[in-house]
Every structure is written in structure tokens, then in C-alpha cells.
Amino acid sequence: MEISESEKKALDIMENPRGITRGDIETLQEEALRDCRLLNDISVLLEEDAAFAYQNIETELQCFHYKHQQKAQRRRMIRWSMAAGIAVALFVGGIFLLSGGPEGTLNNLVDKSHAVAVVMKADPLPQKVTLEVEDEQHRHETYSLEEIEKTPVVQQTATVRTKEMNYFDKKNTFKEKVNAQTHILRIPYGQMFKLVLSDGTEVYLNAGSRLTYPTRFVRKERIVTLEGEAYFKVAKDKERPFIVQAGNVQTRVLGTEFNISSYSASDVHVTLIEGSVQVDASGNSKVILPGQDLCVRKDGGISVKEVDLHSYIYWRDGYFYFDNLPLVEVLQGIGRWYNVGVEFRNIQAMDCKVHFLSDRFQGLEHTLTLLNRMEKATISLEGHTLVVD
Structure with missing residues (x-):
């Protein structure tokens, strides 16, 4: 795969860090400027450890592009800045490590x-994906992923794969088989999992997370409950807002992409990738814009700041x-x-x-x-x- 002109320029600069000029920096893509500010620090690091071995940057960058070629539709800003960020990171032994000042x-x-x-x-317990469901006798049972694939009550509401569960029913084949139920999906440490809800909303769950959701949305609001971290790509439905409850924080959307981290009730983050969301917490309400992160502190206070979106995209990859x-x-x-x-x-x-x-x-x-x-x-x-x- 060909490397873009912007990335070639960044690689040329990194191979000769002492020769960096302001003109060189200005020729880089605007989206990559933030990452390229770190080039000077890398030069200092190399001077301190001249014997430090590093991998072939160009090869690593091409491998990264190949792995992510299916994601070509990602927005231009994130795509360009991601490429530059990876190029800088791979420059130092395949990984970029620096103090923060x-x-x-x-x-x-x-x-x-x-x-x-x-x-x-x-966690000393075995780390397995599990699903808590309600059977025909209204008893709550918990199944491992291997058991889920063979459980009739689940087969009637969703299709199951190794790393994905899909409740989206285009042909309504599940609708008449079973009433709407509440399922609880738990993702252990060391794993990620993709969940497609009945409305087509995609949820990417990070390690150590739990999501509670209905097998079908039958009310005026689409409500799910999250503990841990998840990335949401919400299916648009103007008549039924999508609501994520995370502790005392409630995030309301109609159709958008955002990340929620709620491993601790005293430090909940809602980060918007696309669209707009309204966050309600402790009597306070705030609408945030793409590129902003809203933090709800232990005392109920809310703060909003601009953030680097890489942190909220890379974990999915x-x-x-x-x-x-x-x-x-x-x-x-x-x-x-x-x-x-x-x-x-x-x-x-x-x-x-x-x-x-x-x-x-x-x-x-x-x-x-x-x-x-x-x-x-x-x-x-x-x-x-x-x-x-």
C-alpha cells in the first residue's frame, strides 16, 4: 500500500531530526501538527541513547495501513491524524514513550x-464472556459464550459468533418467537466484544465491562445501562431517543457516535465523536460537541474539554x-x-x-x-x- 505524501514528509523529517526547519513542519497536514510537535523530543531521546534500535518505520506504517484498509470510510480528520500519530509512535522502536513535561x-x-x-x-475467576438471560420459566440463568450459541432462548432472539452477538432482525424472524427480555452481557478482562442491538445500534464493549439491554426496544425510549467502557454507533430514530445510563449519568442521543467510560462512578467520561449528545448528571445538563469530553466528578460537578479522539478510537482496534x-x-x-x-x-x-x-x-x-x-x-x-x- 502506498504511503501518502504527508506521511513520507513526516518520515523524512524523523530520519533527519536535527535538520528540521519550521518550513518542514508547516508543510505537514494541519491535522498532524499536534503529533509532530513531539519530533523535537524524539531527537533528544535519540541523542541520549544513540544505540537504541528501532524497526523500519516505513514497513511498520504499511502494515498498519494494511490492517486498517477496511476502515477507509473513517472521517478524513481522524484518518490523517491517526496515520501521522502512528508514524511518530513507530519511530522509536515501534513504540513512542515520552514524559509529559x-x-x-x-x-x-x-x-x-x-x-x-x-x-x-x-480477578481470580475464569475470564469468560457471559450472558444472563431469562428462560421460559422466568428464571435468570447465566451462560458462557460457548453455551450461549446452543441456548434456545438466545437462538430465538439473536445470532451469535465468537466475538459478536447480533439482535438486529431485518426480516422480523425473531419478533413472534419470544417476548422482549432483558439481557446482561459481561465482558471479562483481556477481551473486547461487539454487540448489535435490535435497532441496529452497534456497541463495542471494552474489557471489564457490562451492558444491560432489552432484546427488543418496545418503548418510546431505547434505554441501556453500562458499567465499564463502550463505544456506541447509534442507529437514527427521531421518534425514540437512545439513552445510556452509567451510574448517575444519563446520556441522551438520537443518532451519533460516542464513547462512555464508567469504570468508576466518581469519574465518568462521555466523549463525542460525531453528532451531539445531551448529558444529565446530578441535576446538571450539558450538550457537548464532537471532539469534546465531558467528565462527571464524584461531587456531581461537570467539566468539558477538547480532547484527542485517538484514545477513544484506538482501543477498538x-x-x-x-x-x-x-x-x-x-x-x-x-x-x-x-x-x-x-x-x-x-x-x-x-x-x-x-x-x-x-x-x-x-x-x-x-x-x-x-x-x-x-x-x-x-x-x-x-x-x-x-x-x-
């Missing part, structure tokens, strides 16, 4: 405590992408995927801000190697726990 440098942090902070614990986030949040996301606990013995490292991009299907050992290349803390695996020293 002075506030993220451990040497500048005050030694506040020698205590140990247990951020999260691994199998990547960790953290942009200038505290190390504690980065490791929480990694811990959920690999089902490992997180323990900080170096408390100062918790607030160290980092940029991190990695293929999460490469495995925990690979991810740990990349994390430790930041040299901001020593991260090791002890049993089923990531320990930060």
Missing part, C-alpha cells in the same frame, strides 16, 4: 510518602493509546486488559504523565518492556500484580 519528571516530584498504594487487584495521562491511569487500563493487579511502592510515580502507544495483543511481557523504556519507574510483574518501584 516537567510535571511528569520524577526528579521534580516531592517525596511525600513511602506507603504502598494498591490501585487494583486481579486493539491498541493502548494514552496521551499525557498519569501513570496510574495508564496502568489501570493495562491491568484491566491483562487481568493483573497494580501496586505502587513508588507513590511519586503515580502522577507522572506519559504518552504510551502499544499493540495490546502483543502480550504483557512486551508491554512491560516498553513501559520500562521510559525510565521513570521500574515496573515488574510479581505473581499477578504489576509492581511499580
Whole structure:
């Protein structure tokens, strides 16, 4: 696959970072400027470690394009900025790892405590996709994915595949077979799952998430309940708004794309990709625009800010992408995927801000190697726990 002129220019600049001129930067696509600001930092990193081996950027970029060629219809802004972001990331050993500035440098942090902070614990139970359903005797039963495919009550309402369940019934073949029921789909750590609801709405569920939904929408409002993180592509229906309830936060839409993260009731995020949504929380109501993230804090307060949308798209494609986030949040996301606990013995490292991009299907050992290349803390695996020293 051919690499665009914009990407070739970015690669030429990265291969000769000392020769960067302002004119070179200005010739890049406007959407890629934010990622290219980091080129100077990469130059410094290379000077500090001249022996650092890195993969062939052009080959890696072509592989990434090939994997995502089916996503060619993605909006132009996201497509161009994603390509530039990946090119920069792959430049440093296939992964881009940098501190987030002075506030993220451990040497500048005050030694506040020698205590140990247990951020999260691994789930000792077997990690399987499960579905809770109501049988013909109105009893609630829970089935694993393997059992779901063979369960008559599910076969009457949906089609099931390895990583997808589809309730969308174009021919109404399910409509007369069974009454509308409430199903609860649970996604374990280390897995993602696609769900197509009866109205055609697509839901991509991240690891450690749970969605409660009806097998058919029969009311004036299409209501689902989320715990964890999910990306929604809502089917348009002007007569029936689509509502996602996440703790005390309610997001109302007619047809749009957005991401909701609600792993913690004290830190719920609604991020809009396309369209518009109205978010109601603790008596407050706010409409957000594409590219904005709304955060509902523990005290019920609402804040809205412009964000980099990559973080809310990349996870669907199998990547960790953290942009200038505290190390504690980065490791929480990694811990959920690999089902490992997180323990900080170096408390100062918790607030160290980092940029991190990695293929999460490469495995925990690979991810740990990349994390430790930041040299901001020593991260090791002890049993089923990531320990930060």
C-alpha cells in the first residue's frame, strides 16, 4: 500500500531530526501538527541513547495501513491524524514513550510518602464472556459464550459468533418467537466484544465491562445501562431517543457516535465523536460537541474539554493509546486488559504523565518492556500484580 505524501514528509523529517526547519513542519497536514510537535523530543531521546534500535518505520506504517484498509470510510480528520500519530509512535522502536513535561519528571516530584498504594487487584475467576438471560420459566440463568450459541432462548432472539452477538432482525424472524427480555452481557478482562442491538445500534464493549439491554426496544425510549467502557454507533430514530445510563449519568442521543467510560462512578467520561449528545448528571445538563469530553466528578460537578479522539478510537482496534495521562491511569487500563493487579511502592510515580502507544495483543511481557523504556519507574510483574518501584 502506498504511503501518502504527508506521511513520507513526516518520515523524512524523523530520519533527519536535527535538520528540521519550521518550513518542514508547516508543510505537514494541519491535522498532524499536534503529533509532530513531539519530533523535537524524539531527537533528544535519540541523542541520549544513540544505540537504541528501532524497526523500519516505513514497513511498520504499511502494515498498519494494511490492517486498517477496511476502515477507509473513517472521517478524513481522524484518518490523517491517526496515520501521522502512528508514524511518530513507530519511530522509536515501534513504540513512542515520552514524559509529559516537567510535571511528569520524577526528579521534580516531592517525596511525600513511602506507603504502598494498591490501585487494583486481579480477578481470580475464569475470564469468560457471559450472558444472563431469562428462560421460559422466568428464571435468570447465566451462560458462557460457548453455551450461549446452543441456548434456545438466545437462538430465538439473536445470532451469535465468537466475538459478536447480533439482535438486529431485518426480516422480523425473531419478533413472534419470544417476548422482549432483558439481557446482561459481561465482558471479562483481556477481551473486547461487539454487540448489535435490535435497532441496529452497534456497541463495542471494552474489557471489564457490562451492558444491560432489552432484546427488543418496545418503548418510546431505547434505554441501556453500562458499567465499564463502550463505544456506541447509534442507529437514527427521531421518534425514540437512545439513552445510556452509567451510574448517575444519563446520556441522551438520537443518532451519533460516542464513547462512555464508567469504570468508576466518581469519574465518568462521555466523549463525542460525531453528532451531539445531551448529558444529565446530578441535576446538571450539558450538550457537548464532537471532539469534546465531558467528565462527571464524584461531587456531581461537570467539566468539558477538547480532547484527542485517538484514545477513544484506538482501543477498538486493539491498541493502548494514552496521551499525557498519569501513570496510574495508564496502568489501570493495562491491568484491566491483562487481568493483573497494580501496586505502587513508588507513590511519586503515580502522577507522572506519559504518552504510551502499544499493540495490546502483543502480550504483557512486551508491554512491560516498553513501559520500562521510559525510565521513570521500574515496573515488574510479581505473581499477578504489576509492581511499580
